[in-house]
Amino acid sequence: MNADKRVLSRIGARELTEEEVEAVTGAFKIQHTLTPCFIDKKQQLLNGDQAIGECGG
Amino acid sequence: MKIIVLAPENDNHTAPIKWALEKAGHQVVCWAGLAWTGDGQATVLLGNDDAVVLGGHSVDPGDVIWIRRPEPPLPNPKTSESDKKFASLEYRSFYHSLVYLLEDLPVWCINKYSASRAIIQKSVQLRLARKCGLKTPATLMSNSPGPVREFLARDGSRSICKGFTPHVWQKDGHHSVAITETFELRSEQLPADEVLTYAPAIYQEMVVKEFDVRMVLMGTHIYSYALTNTKKALDWRQDAGLGHVTVERITTPPDVEEGVLEFARQAGICFGSLDFGVDAQGQWSFLEINEQGQFLWLDQFNRDLKLQEKFCAFITAPEGSTAPLEDREDLFPALHEYEDLLSREQVPPTARPRTDDPFLSMEA
Numbered sequence: 394m395n396a397d398k399r400v401l402s403r404i405g406a407r408e409l410t411e412e413e414v415e416a417v418t419g420a421f422k423i424q425h426t427l428t429p430c431f432i433d434k435k436q437q438l439l440n441g442d443q444a445i446g447e448c449g450g
Numbered sequence: 451m452k453i454i455v456l457a458p459e460n461d462n463h464t465a466p467i468k469w470a471l472e473k474a475g476h477q478v479v480c481w482a483g484l485a486w487t488g489d490g491q492a493t494v495l496l497g498n499d500d501a502v503v504l505g506g507h508s509v510d511p512g513d514v515i516w517i518r519r520p521e522p523p524l525p526n527p528k529t530s531e532s533d534k535k536f537a538s539l540e541y542r543s544f545y546h547s548l549v550y551l552l553e554d555l556p557v558w559c560i561n562k563y564s565a566s567r568a569i570i571q572k573s574v575q576l577r578l579a580r581k582c583g584l585k586t587p588a589t590l591m592s593n594s595p596g597p598v599r600e601f602l603a604r605d606g607s608r609s610i611c612k613g614f615t616p617h618v619w620q621k622d623g624h625h626s627v628a629i630t631e632t633f634e635l636r637s638e639q640l641p642a643d644e645v646l647t648y649a650p651a652i653y654q655e656m657v658v659k660e661f662d663v664r665m666v667l668m669g670t671h672i673y674s675y676a677l678t679n680t681k682k683a684l685d686w687r688q689d690a691g692l693g694h695v696t697v698e699r700i701t702t703p704p705d706v707e708e709g710v711l712e713f714a715r716q717a718g719i720c721f722g723s724l725d726f727g728v729d730a731q732g733q734w735s736f737l738e739i740n741e742q743g744q745f746l747w748l749d750q751f752n753r754d755l756k757l758q759e760k761f762c763a764f765i766t767a768p769e770g771s772t773a774p775l776e777d778r779e780d781l782f783p784a785l786h787e788y789e790d791l792l793s794r795e796q797v798p799p800t801a802r803p804r805t806d807d808p809f810l811s812m813e814a
Contacts (some may be wrong), residue, residue, distance in 0.1 A: 397642055400649040404559040404641065406635035407685075413626045 452477040453765060454507060456549075462745055462800045464518055466788040469797060470762050474781050481505040484545040487525035492548055502551065511653050517549065517563055518742055526669055528533060538578040541764045555774050558769040565718035566741045574653065575591035578716060579736040584709040586736050587655035595623035595643035601653050608656035611635040612648070612685075622812045632685040657727035665702070665710065665724040666745045666757060668764040669773050674702040675748055675755070676728075696750035706734045714740075721764075758785040787813040 454472060457464040459480045468478045480506040484492055488506075495501040500510040503512070524543035553562040561722070568574050572589055580586045590601040599628075603610055612632040621627045634656060640646070662677040678696045679686040686695055702710075706726070708718035714720065723743025726734045749757050767773065791797045 397645060401630065401635075401645060401651055402612060402617065402630045402649060403619060405611055405627040405631070405633070405635065406617075406619065406646075407631040407633075409627045409629060414625055419794065440656070 451514065452479060452507075452510070452513045453511065453514045454478075455480045455487060455516045455518050456483065456503065456504075456520040457516075458482040458521060458799050460798060461519055463744065464628055464756060465797070465800045466746060467761060469791075470758055470782045470785075471786050472763065473783050474480055474766075476719060476766055479505075479507045481507060481520070483520035483523065484541060484548065485521070485524035487524075488526060489649055492544075494548060494551060500555075500633060502548070502555065503750070504548070509552070509555060509557060513557045514560065514769075515552055515557050516523060516560045516765060517552075517566065520549070532618060537718075554624060559720050561719040561741050569717040569719055569739065569741055572738060575717075575739050576736070579709070579713055581741075582709045582712040582716065584706065584713065584736040585733055587657050589655070589701075590653040591650060592653070593647050593650040595646045598646050598710050599640060602635065602640060608658070609635050610654050610656045612652050612654070614652065619811050619813050622814055651735065657737070659727040660730050661728055663700070663726040663728055663734065664697075664745075664748065665726060666748070667710060667714055667720070667722045667724065668760060668775065669767075669770070670701050670713065671719050671760070671764070671775055673755075673757070673760070674700050674726075675752075676700045695750075695751065697748055697755070699752075703732075709736075720769075750789075753784065753786055756784065758782065758788075 455464050471478045493503040523545045525541045527539045549563040553559050576586050609633050613630045614776045617630045663674050665674045675699045680694050719741050722739045722741040724739045725737040758777045759782040762782040763775040763778040
């Protein structure tokens with residue numbers, strides 16, 4: 394990754410482990426549907442027409 | 451009285467809550483949002499007898515409307531290409547006419563749409579929290595390199611950086627995934643000025659946390675939970691999703707409770723999930739609020755919390771009731787009972803794949 398061409402949040406983003414990848418992208422296959430965070434693809438991501446960030450901290 | 455949930459029936463909070471409410475004898479209907487299809491259609495009639503109909507469900511005096519997570523307006527795909535832009539804007543305007551109107555009707559909105567739109571903005575919530583006596587970390591939101599460098603150069607203070615919204619980057623054709631997460635940032639780590647203009651970000655004084663707190667606000671009731679992250683990560687959320695967090699009910703300090711209730715009063719909200727960081731001195735720092743934040747996951751970590759039951763007691767109580775939710779929580783079944791049925795496929799599965807995920811980017 395060329396850090397001079399990417400947004401700061403991508404530079405600081407966390408590369409997921411295989412286990413974490415499964416939790417995030419494997420969501421369509423599993424029924425564990427509750428997480429504290431919206432980053433999961435299985436969540437409804439929009440409220441009305443505005444995005445809600447729930448991964449601040 | 452019926453409860454109208456503005457969300458798809460298979461939303462991961464809507465489905466178990468609807469099930470629990472119906473088990474206790476309440477009438478619950480869902481409207482996923484404005485769409486061209488029959489169950490997405492809506493009507494507003496303004497005249498001698500005003501009427502609002504959402505997907506065939508009339509909105510009646512005394513109803514409770516939980517604005518959980520309505521989907522974006524969906525115009526008819528068969529609309530002429532030449533008219534699609536217009537139709538899309540019309541759908542959006544009509545949608546806003548509907549949801550803003552709801553709070554003017556004799557119904558209880560959880561939360562009022564106008565209040566939710568303002569308080570979801572991180573600048574608004576941080577400033578209001580401070581005004582209400584809550585401790586907040588110094589924060590800079592900017593896309594201007596000068597102020598960012600100045601903020602990061604503050605003496606004797608560590609800083610973090612985070613985005614306004616979550617995002618996922620997936621490498622094209624690979625399994626590799628990166629997600630936005632709060633990260634510590636030192637001035638010497640700052641990239642070239644131009645990079646700071648690529649996307650605005652939130653730069654914030656770092657709260658050196660002993661533990662995190664997820665708080666759930668239901669009317670005048672406040673429930674705080676200590677989240678102990680066994681991995682000691684700066685941002686606990688992904689670890690929580692993997693089960694690396696323990697959840698324990700704790701007492702909210704009186705000054706924090708007072709500040710949160712004043713915050714809710716001034717923001718005009720009655721429900722939300724709040725995050726705090728607690729330092730070694732026991733000081734609680736407000737980090738953020740999501741007025742429709744996730745809360746049922748707490749029940750998965752600790753069955754004794756009974757948040758599903760408390761929420762059901764909350765939305766079936768009279769608006770503004772201060773009676774303890776614990777008095778009525780046993781009227782409703784628990785989340786684990788629903789999940790047991792889910793595992794045996796005796797209730798429909800929750801969630802569904804999205805094909806147009808706005809928070810996912812592919813990268814080379």
